[in-house]
Amino acid sequence: MTGQGSDRNAVVIDTSTPHPARMYDWYLGGKDNYPVDEEMGRQMLTLDPRVPVMARVNRAFMHRATRWLAQNGVRQFLDIGTGIPTEPNLHQIAQEVAPDARVVYCDNDPIVLAHAEALLRGTPEGATEYLQADVRDPAAVVEGAKRVLDFDRPVALSLVALLHFVSDEEGAHELVDRLLAELPSGSYLVMTHATADFTPEVSAAATEKLRAAGITLALRSRDEFARFFHGLDLVAPGVEVVHRWHPELGEPVPGQDDGVIPGYGAVARTP
Template sequence: MTAGQDRAAHEIDTTKPHPARVYDWFLGGKDNYPVDEELAAQLLAVEPRGREIARVNRAFMHRATRWLAESGVRQFLDIGTGIPTEPNLHQIAQGVAPDARVVYADNDPIVLRHAEALLRSTPQGVTEYVQADVRDPDTIFGLAKQVLDLDRPVALSLIALTHFLGDDDGVYELVNTLMEPLAPGSYLVLSQVTGDFDPEGAKRATALYAAGGVTLRLRSQAEVTAFHDGFELAGPGVVLGAKWRPEIGDEAAHEGDDTIPVYAGVSRKIS
């Protein structure tokens, strides 16, 4: 890791909530601070199923990764990695294909502290971690291409990330920029929380995040589907997370999972 990355480990701001740490709290993790727990508790007052949203989202990532590895994908770029929660993406991928190569990227210094856990690859494969923001594709790809062969298919995972990017971030253009260097046959794996089923609750959640200095932009099914424009959607398309190929998963389904407000989909770059 670079000296800049090492310095970043000491720049954790514990006065403001961070999405990765709030997500960690929802998943039952310990790598969060009182400010993150406070926001999570406020969010639970608005949407009591916050923990279930995190779990369903995580389960989609597991299934999509397994499906891609079983379909022959051997390279993965996971941006917005978050704090490690086992099994991590590389464990799923390398469990199917031990030679899989995985690059993680995140902008939260606390994730850097856990990079050692992320880097425990199989002997046949490779895992690496990049300290960078999704809005800085040049840095991400400058380091990722040292591990990934961009002339071969790569699965780009943007799991529970785009709802933290506002319209003024040019989010659709950003996703296309991230897909542009990838070879034909690459995939986009994307999940995003929606306010389709509770617009008033969505407004309150957005305001709570804004009070903590965090952007939250919930999107409709049509808006989430638009991230896949120009790519070939894999069946069943962009659907609620629990309904995306549930037969693949090891996780037991829970009553009500098919109403959890997370849209998810996988698409393939044709050219």
């Protein structure tokens, strides 16, 4: 399948300012980033050298959560804030367990669109699709996703390392509520989120540095993160530091130690 409504020749990428998706790619050792992204990434490393480990820990959580969901019968996935393709991608994890799994990726960064074909190499039994849309426009996300996913059957909504780029003023909680309202009973919300709970001074400095570059970083406490799951049934162990959520479902991230990685993760079921 090809990305919906996409024109690879029309992709225009702004390389004058850093972008979170491209910085994330740089942290992961990817090549789809620009000098401006590397420069901001290096500035983040001066504040906390664990940032690349944090990026890998988030990705490892996505792998474990997807594996858990597929093992527990989920066959449809909507991944918003997909980022630049890095194997294994979500559909590869899901379709390894369930070859008939259907996956829709969604991102608003043109560079992800430019590499979307890498997200679409799924099994013949299943389906993979890429949607160019922004989480701040949930109606467009849902409209596009419904072309591939059956919203009468459970869907796993994945928002990994995304909502800390959406402030309360932009309606982060309302956006999640609107997306969940479209999903049937038995669906799931999968999230990770950066926090300042463990490194307040470093986090404050990083927030200011990114804000000066035009990037919002809305770090939330454990209780603030837990609010996203209000009314949902949390999968054990509930809200947890990211690398401690079902570690048995994946391999430890190189460089991960016993220290606390400053981020939370959780998976919850809609009643």
